[in-house]
């Protein structure tokens with residue numbers, strides 16, 4: 599790894615939080631309150647709700663959540679941060695804050711599934727239309743940008759299938775469109791995979807970063823939280839006021855769990871990256887495997903863009919089996935794994951996997967016939983994980999088709 603993650607670790611550990619005088623402890627305190635009390639009516643009336651210069655009500659922030667917001671903004675190279683109760687809530691907040699009836703949003707076809715489901719469900723019911731585009735084809739995005747487009751989601755790489763898009767080209771397509779449609783299109787990125795570590799999203803020209811802190815920043819598989827980061831104050835105020843109107847606050851105890859996880863996030867990212875690449879390379883050579891999707895593997899879709907724009911990769915890889923293996927055999931492989939547990943989340947200490955039916959969730963086509971299993975590589979010994987995969991591949995080989 600380059601020295602960027604190491605520098606990031608230093609910044610995340612030596613942060614601006616100042617403990618109360620005489621109590622110079624390393625961790626910040628956990629502050630909890632439904633409300634704060636004001637010393638006078640004049641103080642109550644004059645409290646500023648718009649800028650986070652003081653406290654107004656528990657839902658709108660405590661010293662603990664403000665500290666975490668400052669540190670997530672640091673992690674991602676942004677300026678302003680709003681915390682929400684889950685990564686999905688971060689996606690939802692962006693849509694609710696920016697869109698109104700008659701607007702359209704564009705979402706990559708390989709995006710995180712619930713992002714698409716929110717557009718198909720609530721946003722559609724509110725009169726907001728959506729279109730799915732092929733993130734690996736910037737011309738498809740350019741063709742789908744229209745006079746009603748107000749929000750474009752990016753995700754790098756695609757959820758489950760892990761194609762790494764050419765982010766600068768996708769951003770350029772939106773900016774070109776803005777030259778002829780100056781009403782403004784906001785570019786939001788689901789930055790959960792990069793986590794602020796693999797690439798610097800704001801330097802690529804995005805406006806908003808949504809992040810499932812549930813994954814890497816927590817790292818413990820024990821808390822759900824999300825964040826929305828911007829560099830633009832006007833955009834932040836749109837998000838912040840929507841947040842205040844919808845009651846999407848987070849608890850001090852949950853914020854504390856993420857604060858604890860942040861100290862080691864860059865180290866965990868690097869360790870899980872190296873373990874995943876070593877297992878991905880090994881799997882690539884196994885006779886049952888058609889291909890392994892992981893942006894750091896040469897030949898994996900978007901590898902060149904990944905190489906140009908990233909200094910690391912997350913702990914996800916997807917294995918596509920040879921078409922001769924039935925779904926029952928692939929299910930048997932998953933059931934045979936002992937260290938890899940069956941589950942949807944990722945970036946926690948324990949390795950996980952889940953089978954996916956890609957043609958059922960795709961509109962833009964899929965080149966493979968065989969079944970797919972996505973893996974999240976945890977913090978176990980790589981040799982133990984490889985042995986587990988090896989015994990499950992053998993069990994699949996001799997199971998009934």
Ligand SMILES: *Cc1c(COP(=O)(O)O)cnc(C)c1O
Nearest residue numbers: 684685686710790810812822823
């Ligand atoms: C997990 C995930 C989310 C949602 O996070 P939750 O905290 O589980 O709601 C959003 N985007 C991506 C890419 C994710 O992997």
